[in-house]
Amino acid sequence: MKQLFVSGHRGCAGCCDAMAAKFTLMGAGEDCIVVSPTGCLEVMTTPFPETSWNVPWIHSLFENAAAVASGIEAALIAMGKKGNTRVVAIGGDGATMDIGLQAISGAFERGHDFTYVCVDNEAYMNTGVQRSSGTPFDASTTTSPVGKVSFGNQRPKKNMPAIIAAHGSPYVATTSLGYAKDMISKVKKATETPGPTYIHCHAPCTTGWGFDTSKTVEIAQMAVKTGLWPLFEMENGEVTKVRKIGKAAPVEDYLKMQSRFKHLFSKEGGAEEIAKIQAIADKNIEYYGL
Amino acid sequence: MKIPIGGVCEPGTTIANKTGGWRTYRPVYDYEKCIKCKLCELLCPDMSVFPKEDGYFQFNYDYCKGCGICANECPKSAITMVLEEK
Amino acid sequence: MTPKGDLKMDKMVVVEGSYAVAHAVKVCRPNVISAYPITPQTHIVEDLAKFIADGEIQNCECINVESEFSALSALVGSSAVGARSYSATTSQGLELMHEVLFNVAGMRLPIVMTVANRAVSAPINIWNDHQDAISQRDTGWIQLYGENIQEVSDMTAQAFKIAEDKDILMPAMVCMDGFILSHVYEPLVMLEQDLTDEFLPSYEPLNILDPKKPLSFGAFADPNYYTEFRYMQQKAMTNALKKIEDAADEFYDLFGRYYGGLIDEYQTEDADIILMAMGSIIGTIKDTIDKLRQKGVKVGLLKVRAFRPFPAEAIRKAVKDAKIVVVLDKNISLGLNEGALFTETKSCLYNTSNHVPVVGYMIGHGGRDIRMSTIENIISEAQEVMKSGIKVESQFTDLREELL
Numbered sequence: 001m002k003q004l005f006v007s008g009h010r011g012c013a014g015c016c017d018a019m020a021a022k023f024t025l026m027g028a029g030e031d032c033i034v035v036s037p038t039g040c041l042e043v044m045t046t047p048f049p050e051t052s053w054n055v056p057w058i059h060s061l062f063e064n065a066a067a068v069a070s071g072i073e074a075a076l077i078a079m080g081k082k083g084n085t086r087v088v089a090i091g092g093d094g095a096t097m098d099i100g101l102q103a104i105s106g107a108f109e110r111g112h113d114f115t116y117v118c119v120d121n122e123a124y125m126n127t128g129v130q131r132s133s134g135t136p137f138d139a140s141t142t143t144s145p146v147g148k149v150s151f152g153n154q155r156p157k158k159n160m161p162a163i164i165a166a167h168g169s170p171y172v173a174t175t176s177l178g179y180a181k182d183m184i185s186k187v188k189k190a191t192e193t194p195g196p197t198y199i200h201c202h203a204p205c206t207t208g209w210g211f212d213t214s215k216t217v218e219i220a221q222m223a224v225k226t227g228l229w230p231l232f233e234m235e236n237g238e239v240t241k242v243r244k245i246g247k248a249a250p251v252e253d254y255l256k257m258q259s260r261f262k263h264l265f266s267k268e269g270g271a272e273e274i275a276k277i278q279a280i281a282d283k284n285i286e287y288y289g290l
Numbered sequence: 291m292k293i294p295i296g297g298v299c300e301p302g303t304t305i306a307n308k309t310g311g312w313r314t315y316r317p318v319y320d321y322e323k324c325i326k327c328k329l330c331e332l333l334c335p336d337m338s339v340f341p342k343e344d345g346y347f348q349f350n351y352d353y354c355k356g357c358g359i360c361a362n363e364c365p366k367s368a369i370t371m372v373l374e375e376k
Numbered sequence: 377m378t379p380k381g382d383l384k385m386d387k388m389v390v391v392e393g394s395y396a397v398a399h400a401v402k403v404c405r406p407n408v409i410s411a412y413p414i415t416p417q418t419h420i421v422e423d424l425a426k427f428i429a430d431g432e433i434q435n436c437e438c439i440n441v442e443s444e445f446s447a448l449s450a451l452v453g454s455s456a457v458g459a460r461s462y463s464a465t466t467s468q469g470l471e472l473m474h475e476v477l478f479n480v481a482g483m484r485l486p487i488v489m490t491v492a493n494r495a496v497s498a499p500i501n502i503w504n505d506h507q508d509a510i511s512q513r514d515t516g517w518i519q520l521y522g523e524n525i526q527e528v529s530d531m532t533a534q535a536f537k538i539a540e541d542k543d544i545l546m547p548a549m550v551c552m553d554g555f556i557l558s559h560v561y562e563p564l565v566m567l568e569q570d571l572t573d574e575f576l577p578s579y580e581p582l583n584i585l586d587p588k589k590p591l592s593f594g595a596f597a598d599p600n601y602y603t604e605f606r607y608m609q610q611k612a613m614t615n616a617l618k619k620i621e622d623a624a625d626e627f628y629d630l631f632g633r634y635y636g637g638l639i640d641e642y643q644t645e646d647a648d649i650i651l652m653a654m655g656s657i658i659g660t661i662k663d664t665i666d667k668l669r670q671k672g673v674k675v676g677l678l679k680v681r682a683f684r685p686f687p688a689e690a691i692r693k694a695v696k697d698a699k700i701v702v703v704l705d706k707n708i709s710l711g712l713n714e715g716a717l718f719t720e721t722k723s724c725l726y727n728t729s730n731h732v733p734v735v736g737y738m739i740g741h742g743g744r745d746i747r748m749s750t751i752e753n754i755i756s757e758a759q760e761v762m763k764s765g766i767k768v769e770s771q772f773t774d775l776r777e778e779l780l
Contacts, residue, residue: 005337006302006304006305006337007305007350007353008305008308008353009304009307009309010304010309011335013312013335013336013358014355014357014358014359019333019335022335022337047304048299049291049293049297049299049303050303050306050307051299051301051302051303051304053301054302180333181332206357212358213356213359214357214358214359214362215362216335216357216359217333217359218362
């Protein structure tokens with residue numbers, strides 16, 4: 001099979017973005033045009049004059065990937081070149097949930113035929129691990145650092161899949177790098193579904209989260225097993241499929257693997273904080289019937 | 291090389307950048323344990339695992355950064371990470 | 377050279393400036409139109425939307441985006457696919473596009489955009505001046521300014537031809553004074569479809585986003601390459617100097633209408649005083665010149681059509697025999713107390729043997745009416761400067777001192 005995403009990129013060893021790009025293209029196939037906003041994935045794959053992409057690819061700015069995708073789709077239709085070509089945007093959590101949210105909302109509302117894949121590693125990794133609206137509760141980042149009077153980020157993750165679903169998207173799904181085949185099949189389904197579709201991929205970052213480079217997949221799986229990252233599909237606003245997790249693992253099992261949460265195990269009051277995170281997982285388990 | 295107008299890049303050209311030099315640990319197969327499940331090939335973030343004609347796999351050490359995901363995820367522990375000798 | 381256009385009366389119709397522009401855009405056969413409504417640009421996009429709704433523009437998609445930022449961003453995508461791409465905006469909308477403007481130029485995407493020039497906030501003001509476009513002068517966009525709706529309409533086709541030329545491949549703004557031109561009803565010859573098809577070939581991009589030939593667009597350039605990217609953009613701008621002249625000449629050959637190339641001159645041959653300006657103020661200045669010429673005042677006009685690329689050579693040549701140059705600017709660089717055309721005109725004369733005095737007037741901010749009497753005053757002040765030298769180099773015009 002032709003490699004659509006090739007070696008030689010400058011991603012860190014164990015890079016989540018590289019895996020997400022690879023899985024996305026395995027799902028989307030060769031006949032697609034990819035848009036990347038600014039971020040790790042863009043920088044590490046396209047240092048001029050090189051590119052890791054074997055599909056047509058464009059980067060414009062940080063906050064406009066969905067608008068660029070809209071224009072590509074419109075142009076393909078106008079020029080009679082649309083055929084089965086799929087437009088796929090792949091952006092990080094900052095580009096998706098923060099700075100690019102308006103353009104995404106516009107593109108989904110207008111109903112362009114494209115797929116947006118959010119690779120959520122829960123902070124601005126490209127600029128040095130600053131907090132985003134994807135950063136989970138109590139995670140320490142460089143702009144939400146743990147300190148004498150702080151346990152780190154004090155807000156829960158923004159519920160981006162629900163926001164997209166509220167736009168009337170025909171297909172919204174969460175996935176995880178811990179479940180490669182799940183991601184590939186969901187991307188495939190998203191790209192085969194007409195209209196604006198959305199995949200939100202949980203993507204552990206070895207550098208930003210503080211774990212050994214070999215653990216990217218294992219940690220992603222643990223997030224799912226605890227209920228902190230539920231895997232589900234939504235069609236036309238309704239949850240239609242959920243990945244059952246059986247007996248949930250305690251959130252400690254996930255938190256203790258990452259240095260961004262290590263203060264929860266050393267700082268006074270940490271147990272209470274962990275209980276709050278457990279409550280987030282418990283709520284997910286109940287809500288989605290995990 | 292001349293910079294093309296607008297700076298477009300020819301596809302798949304980071305292949306010129308051999309990242310194998312980043313590696314500290316090298317993955318090594320024990321084919322006796324391998325069950326050809328292809329997980330190592332699927333998960334490699336550097337596209338450095340390739341199937342051989344006999345269905346087993348081999349590493350492309352030109353690009354393998356030694357992250358160890360293949361070894362960590364191998365269901366049969368058929369891959370060992372060995373310290374690179376310089 | 378004075379306008380040599382042969383405006384055939386039987387072909388003339390009276391329409392609103394915005395309609396004339398929308399019609400011109402239609403005739404240029406765009407593939408993607410992406411715009412966000414903002415006063416006084418709205419009539420252009422409304423008219424285009426109606427054309428689309430009536431099926432009058434074939435092979436064209438119109439995207440009703442949620443912001444100007446996305447309006448231009450969508451065109452990054454469409455232009456990269458090879459679509460002839462158009463937008464229109466003004467003022468706050470143009471300022472919101474700022475980041476994308478650089479991006480479009482850097483990626484060498486020949487998008488054409490009408491700017492219905494308007495003042496910028498605060499205080500919010502919807503009327504005309506040139507602060508919006510002038511603030512974007514370093515973004516790498518070709519900037520053309522039209523004098524009346526006939527010129528702006530025809531300039532739209534010229535802009536596509538210039539922008540899409542293989543030696544250029546730079547985006548272009550067609551600037552028209554908000555309200556004064558966008559909302560005025562004037563007689564004009566609407567851009568002719570048959571002649572435009574002859575004048576403007578279909579856009580043939582060098583590279584496109586295509587799964588059959590999967591190129592990457594928008595890679596990052598490190599210090600080893602970035603300088604050369606900038607140099608190449610400047611070279612394209614330099615190439616555009618000739619192309620703008622050529623496009624005007626070719627347009628004249630086909631359509632019989634001409635408004636100047638980079639610049640145009642009116643009564644400059646023997647002029648002691650040369651006024652310089654851009655946009656709709658040109659008409660007022662010409663009328664004033666006509667009046668003063670009857671009184672024997674040797675005054676002429678240098679109309680600047682292209683602000684970017686800056687026509688330094690053409691300006692130097694045009695003012696070589698003048699005794700004073702007076703530059704009227706509908707913008708100000710705060711902190712310098714000068715308008716951009718004034719600053720750049722001075723700059724382009726500095727290292728030459730021509731030491732003609734140059735004075736500047738900032739005029740018409742936020743739609744302040746510009747009367748012939750004001751232009752007359754400016755010209756009589758220029759006559760004083762000729763006699764006794766520069767006392768005030770650059771100043772506001774028609775300040776209401778009683779409010780200060």
